Amino acid sequence: NFYAIFNICSAGDHFISASTIYGGTYNLFAVTLKKLGIEVTFVDQDAPAEEIKKAFRPNTKALFAETVSNPAMNVLDIEKFAEIAHSEGVPLIVDNTFPTPINCRPFEWGADIVVHSTTKYMDGHAAALGGAIVDSGNFDWEAYADKYPGLTQPDESYHGLTYTKAFGKGAYITKAVVQLMRDLGSAQSPQNSFLLNIGLETLHLRMPRHCENALKAAEYLESRPEVAWVNYPGLEGNKYYELAQKYMPNGTCGVMTFGLKGGRNASIKFMDNLGLIAIVTHVADARSCILHPASHTHRQLSDQQLIEAGVAPDLIRLSVGIENAEDIINDIEQALG
Ligand SMILES: Cc1ncc(COP(=O)(O)O)c(C=O)c1O
Known part of the structure; x- marks a missing residue:
């Protein structure tokens, strides 16, 4: 950029x-x-x-x-x-x-x-910055x-x-x-270019799977009473659904955000309970990963300061990977308790 x-x-x-x-x-x-x-x-x-x-x-x-x-x-x-x-x-x-x-x-x-x-989906495996x-x-x-x-x-x-x-x-x-x-x-170093090239060879296979899994996960999250909101452009009713359909008819990506009704504390408990889904700052990877800024990257901020910084205290960013969708949903289910 x-x-x-x-x-x-x-x-x-x-x-x-x-x-x-x-x-x-x-x-x-x-x-x-x-x-x-x-x-x-x-x-x-x-x-x-x-x-x-x-x-x-x-x-x-x-x-x-x-x-x-x-x-x-x-x-x-x-x-x-x-x-x-x-x-x-x-x-x-x-x-x-x-x-x-x-x-x-x-x-x-x-x-x-x-x-x-290219550090994200193009590489896909968090192997090379680019x-x-x-x-x-x-x-x-x-x-x-x-x-x-x-x-x-x-x-x-x-x-x-x-x-x-x-x-x-x-x-x-x-x-x-x-x-x-x-x-x-x-x-980019020759080794990193080599790794990126390997990632690119499967990008066309991974992206549809990311979208398919993410839609299932988003629909599941929406169906749960503990979940206050889900923001995924692939969901009908999302503010950006029509624009997403126009520009990305085959799906947007695997990333979404959602919030739990219990706010910051419920989010921390949920994150601690996760097994398969990795808590990392990275996003858009073949493996499912998740970030709760209020308890990780932004944890020194109060709820009020978080809101001022444009990050809701309950906001969780989930980057759905290409694992079996049922495994991902099972992990979310057991973490919700
Ligand atoms: C949309 C977007 N652009 C650029 C970047 C920066 O990428 P990098 O860390 O590879 O410099 C990111 C990182 O998260 C991103 O999400």
Whole structure:
């Protein structure tokens, strides 16, 4: 995500992002990029297009969002976002980590650049850290040449080469590789690339199973009296069900959130009772894993502070794996008590 933005933004520039994105990306945008002089404005991705367009400034260079957000599970209206970005003359960059290209193909809906944390489903086994940028080549940088001098003017660090002239549709991704990766590193090691490649070979088999298992688990959770709410876009009645059907008709992913009626204490008891499902911060793995921020990553915060941080004290994030669905549901059942 850093390279995807930094490839077209420098000090004095601005970009717009959906607010409900992964916390690490939020901090990267709001804190780290700010130190480099790049400003972000966060918007509500569900707001009407006219509302979102008000956030654009003359120095705005990109629009960013997650196709399915972690952990809010908001489904992006990709066509709406693409229309907003293009009418303002900037590319739409989407993080497609959760659905993966198996379930969602953002280019077909107008996105220009797609990013992935390959650490998640693509690897699938928590074996290798990694990330990927995929450029559709569709954004016309030359049409906004003044806005993107890094692509349309000679690069003095590369023998005065102009990326759009030398590489055409490959300008953006070539610059990311030959300039940013050269200067900043982040090249994946051969061993990690090897591990990622092995994961990719089974991605198309794993994703349908994740979705099938997750839907069963979500329906089971919904049927239990101890459960206060379940947030999974594959459930009919979910706020994002229609958008999920449109953009991801074969399913979204294995991740969902839910809350127990007993709040924080009941959640802690539930987590302690789990056997098969592993308590880990990691998400989107072949093995089922689970996180209760209030008793783990955010445990130093009071209930009030949690709410202020946008994390409900009862929120549990369940990432359903590819094990036997009955085993997963049995574990949930015995943990509920
Ligand atoms: C949607 C999304 N994007 C990016 C990341 C960052 O991934 P990595 O830890 O591989 O840098 C995560 C991590 O959870 C994520 O969920």
